[in-house]
Amino acid sequence: MKRLDTDTLACVFEWTAFQAEYCQFGSGFDGSAWPRPLPAAFTLAAVCQTWRAVVLRTSFLWRDVQYCVNDELENDDVPLYIALLLERSGICTLNLVVQYTTFADTVKLANKTLSALMPRVRRLHVDVAWPCVPPSICDDSLSCLQLPTPHLEICSVFHEKQFDHELFSNVRWYPGAFLPYTPKLSVLHYTQLGTPLSTS
Numbered sequence: 410m411k412r413l414d415t416d417t418l419a420c421v422f423e424w425t426a427f428q429a430e431y432c433q434f435g436s437g438f439d440g441s442a443w444p445r446p447l448p449a450a451f452t453l454a455a456v457c458q459t460w461r462a463v464v465l466r467t468s469f470l471w472r473d474v475q476y477c478v479n480d481e482l483e484n485d486d487v488p489l490y491i492a493l494l495l496e497r498s499g500i501c502t503l504n505l506v507v508q509y510t511t512f513a514d515t516v517k518l519a520n521k522t523l524s525a526l527m528p529r530v531r532r533l534h535v536d537v538a539w540p541c542v543p544p545s546i547c548d549d550s551l552s553c554l555q556l557p558t559p560h561l562e563i564c565s566v567f568h569e570k571q572f573d574h575e576l577f578s579n580v581r582w583y584p585g586a587f588l589p590y591t592p593k594l595s596v597l598h599y600t601q602l603g604t605p606l607s608t609s
Contacts, residue, residue, distance in 0.1 A: 418463045468499035475506045478519040502531035502560045509537045527556040532563045557590040565598040
């Protein structure tokens with residue numbers, strides 16, 4: 410590896426990242442592959458100064474964003490982390506994983522951040538992992554899908570909990586209702602408790 414020039418190293422890193430992306434997004438949407446680890450760029454950049462220099466100028470490596478909506482969302486490190494990925498990914502489209510583990514006020518706070526991400530998202534996975542909550546909270550949690558997503562190609566929504574039918578009778582739990590502007594969308598998958606409910 411020491412004999413490789415920086416351009417060759419960048420190609421190797423991009424190929425590795427592409428293979429990892431295909432394994433995660435190309436082999437199904439049953440939720441078993443989540444959560445995804447931090448972008449490999451962080452690990453590669455820690456190897457040595459040469460690798461770090463290559464990684465920092467290879468925007469493709471910074472396109473994977475995992476955003477966990479939980480009770481610690483108000484931590485100052487969260488927006489800084491998102492801003493770092495947005496800056497280093499340059500003009501690349503993004504692979505975004507959104508995990509909801511709470512239904513507190515942080516959901517609305519998260520939507521402010523998501524509004525900056527969604528226009529650049531190419532592949533999206535939404536993982537909802539909490540028990541029965543009021544329908545209004547559900548609408549808030551998935552409202553990120555109501556934002557324009559001109560680059561979105563693949564979308565999957567995964568629910569880990571069983572919801573009360575009466576409680577959610579008026580909630581639009583089908584993804585098509587949340588995707589008003591997705592000209593490139595080719596795969597739409599919706600799963601609850603591991604059972605696919607709709608695919609297109």
